[in-house]
Amino acid sequence: MDWLIEPFEFAFQQRALLGGALAAVALSLVGTWVVIRGMSFLGDALVHGVIPGIALAILFDFNVLAGAAAAAIVMIVGINLVHRQTAFSEDTGIGLLFVGMLALGVIVISRTPSYSGSLTSILFGDALGVTAGDIVILGVLMAIAVVASALLYRPFLVLAFNAQKAKLLGLRPALAHWVLLGLITAVIVGSFQTVGTLLVFGLLIGPPATAALLVRRVPVMMAVAALIGVTSVMIGLVISFHLGTAGSATMALVPIVLFFLVLTARSMVGRRRAATT
């Protein structure tokens, strides 16, 4: 058991575990709706779309969270504008904004004196550099995600079932959609410092997708996804400590590996059942 406990004897590892766990719970809860509603591409684009805001914050020395939030709002407004002003599907707007914002972000970062260091820090985060302030922000975000998931469960559920049905039932699907987008954005923006913008996506999609293979009810899917997310953070930190790998990347890789393990096990069980019947 020493190999499991040893990494967490250090204060920075404890903060990394706590910060990562809080981010994992928040990301798993909102990620459940992202997976269920087939919004993964939007989630991916949002994750990358915040980069120019962060880069500008670094370049002009203002709050990176404010920069990321502003960039996310520009991204969502831009996607909506393309969708409303043209006959293109939402995917086209997402693709255009995704590439545009990522490219803009890299261009802005290239103007900073420590170009490669800044880019690496934004993309891959600094799990071991989590501060007490980061933990407070992540704690607040997790609380918001938990409360919103409970209070808005019915509007989100029926919206995922059918938007017209949600409208007929008086559950205001347009408002529910915007609230969900806001929630996803807030959790992504709040988590990027811990796991990095690129790797936030791993914890946003990996645990809910794995949970979807195992359970058949949304609240249970959220609970299992949160458990998988927290476990992934812990396993990732243990592995990175012992093998000397990048903490954020290892944390993000674990849920993806878990997904394919569960998928393989499920396929094998299915084949065995089919063979016996």
Place this chain on the structure above:
Amino acid sequence: MKPAVVAKDLVIAYANAVALDRSTFMIPQGQVTAIIGPNGSGKSTLLNAIAGLVKPTAGSIEVPARAAGAHRIAYVMQTTKINDTLPVTVAEVVTMGRYARLGAYKWIRAEDRQAVRAAMERTGIVDLGSRHLAELSGGQRQRVFVAQGMAQDHDVLLLDEPLTGIDITTAQAIDDAIHAEIDRGCSVILTTHDLSEAQVADYVVLLSGRVVAAGAPEDVLTPKHLAEAYGPALLHVSEDRIFLDDAAHLPVDERHVHRERSIHTETSHSDVHPD
């Protein structure tokens, strides 16, 4: 006869295309009304207008049940528009019907559970309660969606092509459920492309981009009106029957079911006699 729907000079247009041109008609309360017409004739548009999903471009449409709250109109849409990969059980999907009254926050009470149970019993899906939507056949799913509509506290039940592409057992279960709704004083308005279904309704609205005729089936489903709605090429009148060659636009599997049901109907009792 009290009305469930009253439309005056109703026009519904999307962008620059008129889906339903100037029409004045009424639909009676407490009866089964079939809305029939060729593809693109405005059947679903009219149902959406009754449900309040689309607003009239001109004229008016009044649904007295809506005065007691939007939730008094239950709408069962075509199954193709549903995200059936959502991880929810059949019981949860039927319970969604109660959200119209409960909203986002009110607790589910014993009366809500009773209404869900009753709807599932009437549609014969009690034993499917813990199953996942994706595990069900098309017919079973259709029964679940009808049960969801029935679980809602409603006075008007709207069904968009509830009998299209389903097996005879499911069609029978839904037909029984529709008549149970009428017995409790509810109005049922359904769309169909099948002449035999319209023939057995209490009231018929025939569409072709506008309301061609509305009234009792024997007054509406006449060769004259049907020729006006479908065109003479699709209408075949024999000595004592009328046939519509309208199944050609359906997908292959639905065409098969359509023919089976037509054959079934022909051997029973519901042919239309030309006037």
